[in-house]
Amino acid sequence: TDTLLGVGLFAGTLYGLAHYLHQILDPTLWGFLAVFLGVFHWTFVVSQEIAFGNSVGKFLWGLRLHGNPWRILIRAILFIPSVALGGVGVLWALFDRKKRTLYDQLSGLQPHEASR
Numbered sequence: 001t002d003t004l005l006g007v008g009l010f011a012g013t014l015y016g017l018a019h020y021l022h023q024i025l026d027p028t029l030w031g032f033l034a035v036f037l038g039v040f041h042w043t044f045v046v047s048q049e050i051a052f053g054n055s056v057g058k059f060l061w062g063l064r065l066h067g068n069p070w071r072i073l074i075r076a077i078l079f080i081p082s083v084a085l086g087g088v089g090v091l092w093a094l095f096d097r098k099k100r101t102l103y104d105q106l107s108g109l110q111p112h113e114a115s116r
Helices: 002-024 027-052 056-061 069-084 088-094 102-107
Strands: none
Touching (some): 027 069, 069 102, 088 102
């Protein structure tokens, strides 16, 4: 009977593990998590740019945004379709004389070197 009990516990554990893995590997869960993290990251970066004029990446590159908070928010909103459409808005900077992205041009802002 101890052997049967051990086999039953092992089988129950495997069934529970399989059910748990099925829930973890559910694509809906991963899609929701990806959207949540994307929105959270975007909100975090935009709030840094509005509050401090730069994000961690801009700080590391020595760049700063100069403009009112509404224009910075508009620039951040325009960033989304610019990247979602295959990055066309970002690649725009390769062909612009002043190296401005499309969302920089439309918002009227461009990062500048920060004064130290």
